[in-house]
Amino acid sequence: MSSLIAQPITAEAFAPYGEVIQTEGAQLTLINDGLCHRFSDLASFDIEDGRAGLSFFRSQLRPMPYRCHLLERHPLGSQCFIPMSDAEFLLIVAPDNGGKPGPLTAFLATNNVAVNIARNTWHGVLAPVAGSGLFAVIDRIGTETNGGQNLEEHLLEEAVLVKYDQ
Amino acid sequence: MSSLIAQPITAEAFAPYGEVIQTEGAQLTLINDGLCHRFSDLASFDIEDGRAGLSFFRSQLRPMPYRCHLLERHPLGSQCFIPMSDAEFLLIVAPDNGGKPGPLTAFLATNNVAVNIARNTWHGVLAPVAGSGLFAVIDRIGTETNGGQNLEEHLLEEAVLVKYDQ
Numbered sequence: 001m002s003s004l005i006a007q008p009i010t011a012e013a014f015a016p017y018g019e020v021i022q023t024e025g026a027q028l029t030l031i032n033d034g035l036c037h038r039f040s041d042l043a044s045f046d047i048e049d050g051r052a053g054l055s056f057f058r059s060q061l062r063p064m065p066y067r068c069h070l071l072e073r074h075p076l077g078s079q080c081f082i083p084m085s086d087a088e089f090l091l092i093v094a095p096d097n098g099g100k101p102g103p104l105t106a107f108l109a110t111n112n113v114a115v116n117i118a119r120n121t122w123h124g125v126l127a128p129v130a131g132s133g134l135f136a137v138i139d140r141i142g143t144e145t146n147g148g149q150n151l152e153e154h155l156l157e158e159a160v161l162v163k164y165d166q
Numbered sequence: 167m168s169s170l171i172a173q174p175i176t177a178e179a180f181a182p183y184g185e186v187i188q189t190e191g192a193q194l195t196l197i198n199d200g201l202c203h204r205f206s207d208l209a210s211f212d213i214e215d216g217r218a219g220l221s222f223f224r225s226q227l228r229p230m231p232y233r234c235h236l237l238e239r240h241p242l243g244s245q246c247f248i249p250m251s252d253a254e255f256l257l258i259v260a261p262d263n264g265g266k267p268g269p270l271t272a273f274l275a276t277n278n279v280a281v282n283i284a285r286n287t288w289h290g291v292l293a294p295v296a297g298s299g300l301f302a303v304i305d306r307i308g309t310e311t312n313g314g315q316n317l318e319e320h321l322l323e324e325a326v327l328v329k330y331d332q
Contacts, residue, residue: 021222023224023300026222031223032225032291032292033291035225035291036223036225036226036291036292037223038221038303039221039222039223039224040219040221040307041220041307042219042221042222053206053207053209054187054207054209054211054246054248054280054304055205055206055207055208056187056188056189056192056204056208057197057202057203057204058189058203058205059201059202059203060201060202080220082302083250084249084250084278084280085251085252086251112298112300114220114250114302125197125199125201125202126202132278134189134278136187136248136302137204138220138304141206141207
């Protein structure tokens with residue numbers, strides 16, 4: 001089984017796959033008598049044939065090293081994951097290569113960032129490795145008449161083992 | 167100074183002021199090979215002359231008892247607070263009484279709920295009492311041509327002291 005090292009996530013490295021949403025580097029406004037910092041409008045929701053809605057996901061934690069055997073993508077919308085605890089979570093992503101995932105890359109997101117995976121980007125399922133496993137998720141909610149084909153899955157020919165360190 | 171006891175928040179008690187967003191009582195879908203519970207579409211964003219955007223707020227924690235001297239409301243949009251740590255936060259709300267806040271009510275929200283304050287509902291500022299103070303917030307982002315008069319403030323004639331227990 002081939003293996004992959006998860007790198008700490010950065011906005012720059014993750015840019016081909018989506019947005020890292022964080023206070024670091026974001027423009028700051030002081031509100032509430034200076035007792036609160038507001039970092040405005042950090043995400044771009046990209047939703048087709050539906051609307052952006054708020055859901056909760058409660059995921060089981062994944063033991064490391066993590067065995068990734070499946071990637072998926074959502075042709076109709078971006079998907080934003082907001083950890084609601086001191087969670088670290090894995091992000092396994094890949095460029096598209098003729099309708100299938102190209103070479104995989106793995107990131108480790110720490111507790112202070114949210115991540116907005118771009119529409120139609122290949123990614124592994126939500127895989128928290130610490131914390132409560134509870135996430136707020138902003139993604140496409142289909143209409144009654146158009147539930148939508150918003151999930152495409154790809155089973156890897158060979159599973160990949162994701163680790164933290166070489 | 168008059169005082170007020172913060173009650174543990176429930177969806178029913180908070181309903182006149184907005185939504186409590188939680189897994190409890192929400193419809194569940196199993197995803198990701200059964201390893202993740204999805205609770206879909208839990209919030210109603212009510213935004214006028216703009217769009218719902220995602221921001222981060224980092225607020226100072228407030229010592230208890232908490233002295234509330236100011237309420238505010240947002241005529242152009244609901245405001246949804248999602249705690250990103252094991253935060254407990256105070257919600258001080260009031261019905262409208264002829265353009266001013268009526269009698270105040272206080273709630274304590276625990277770490278596993280988010281809260282969507284209804285458009286034009288009087289409320290105190292974000293007041294976490296535990297955790298990191300970091301919140302994801304979904305509220306109105308104004309347009310370039312319409313930044314919007316989306317903040318109305320009301321200074322209380324007499325501050326109110328908010329406590330947990332009688």
